[in-house]
Amino acid sequence: MPGQERLKNDILSNDLCSACGLCVGLCPYIKTRRDRVRVIYPCGLDQGTCYSVCPKTGLDLGEMDRRVFGREREDQALGVLQGIYFARATAGSKAPGAQYGGVTSALAALALQQGLISGAILTGGEADNPHPALARTAEEVYACAGSKYVGVPTLAELNRALRDGLTGLGVVGRPCQVAAVRKMQQGNLPGAQFNASAVELVLGLFCVASLTPDFYNFLAEQVKGEKIIKMDIPEDGPVVETSAGNYRWSMDDLRPYVHKACNLCLDLTSEWADISVGATEYDKAWNTLVVRSDQGRGLLDLALEKGVIEIKEYPPQRLPVLRRAALNKKMRVLTGKGYQGGLPGCPVVPEEYRRQIEVQWGGVSQ
Ligand SMILES: Cc1cc2nc3c(=O)[nH]c(=O)nc-3n(C[C@H](O)[C@H](O)[C@H](O)COP(=O)(O)OP(=O)(O)OC[C@H]3O[C@@H](n4cnc5c(N)ncnc54)[C@H](O)[C@@H]3O)c2cc1C
Ligand code: SF4
Ligand code: SF4
Structure with a gap:
């Protein structure tokens, strides 16, 4: 696996970095300045963890599905899933600054309170001044509620926490950040901190694009x-x-402010998260919630039992709308000029996936 020089030449210099933050601070030579990721000094190594964790290098959809869920997806729009609902935090569990239904903050706070995670890696601050954050209490989780639309390199905080010896963390992130964390978890990377239990819970956000610091x-x-x-x-x-x-x-x-990397991104719904959360594009008091893993199912069941969130059936007439949005994002990339599977910034889509994407897209775009 190549190292820092290729990360710089293939990804950073080509504007293909979405500022996930996971390469930041892995060594002393990759830093951020106002949410821009920069190599400040060549490390000279030809192999590096920075290149292997980057979600913009060597991402294969089929391989990721098999590694994260042990099976390939049937639904090319939404990925592997166990269930999809409308959901919202109940009155006592909703963060005052929640973006929509407050489900993300409520679930992260519950996971902390129940000792399922030791801390939550979040994005705090305001829309014009966001920052990565490590929350250790429910109050600190609630203080980070609300969407900041600039791509904040939040996962730099994950590196910091792991270096400080924390383990069993939760992460809330955009789809590219979810992919980066999964690559880190499964990559057999050098460094004692990158063990399987470094991250215990991944809550993914829906994301159509993020903005540059401009x-x-x-x-x-x-x-x-x-x-x-x-x-x-x-x-x-x-x-x-x-x-x-x-x-x-x-x-x-x-x-003009959309990250160039987003134009090659296939993932609307954080397809490798334990639970994904988005808007409903229908009712701002509710979220769309997708349960993907057994871990995610366990957290949802606990949240319902504790009365932290409530769910209702996903309105059948809304499902094609969401699936169309997710497939449109994929088709825009796959049929666009800049995409060539496997090149820097371009995920690999297995042939059968590609065929099914077109079939399923045809089914919802009538
Ligand atoms: C850049 C971006 C683009 C998005 N695009 C879409 C979209 O196209 N369609 C859609 O349905 N939803 C989108 N979302 C998700 C949506 O805005 C809400 O975050 C989501 O529905 C959860 O709502 P909530 O009420 O549960 O959030 P809350 O309970 O308020 O929690 C929000 C969580 O988001 C995290 N967060 C905030 N900003 C960022 C950031 N920049 N990067 C990573 N994490 C962050 C915070 O740490 C917090 O934990 C986007 C979010 C972001 C950050
Ligand atoms: S996408 Fe993430 S890992 Fe890749 S260069 Fe940007 S910050 Fe680093
Ligand atoms: S569109 Fe994709 S690459 Fe861009 S911020 Fe969202 S998840 Fe990351």
């Missing part, structure tokens, strides 16, 4: 010092709520 400048010019309370990106364009009111822009205003 978006901070755009925000600063627009909101002129007002305190940002919340940001959302509904279908009709981004909305930022500040201490003085609401700002609305069009999707076209955001486009």
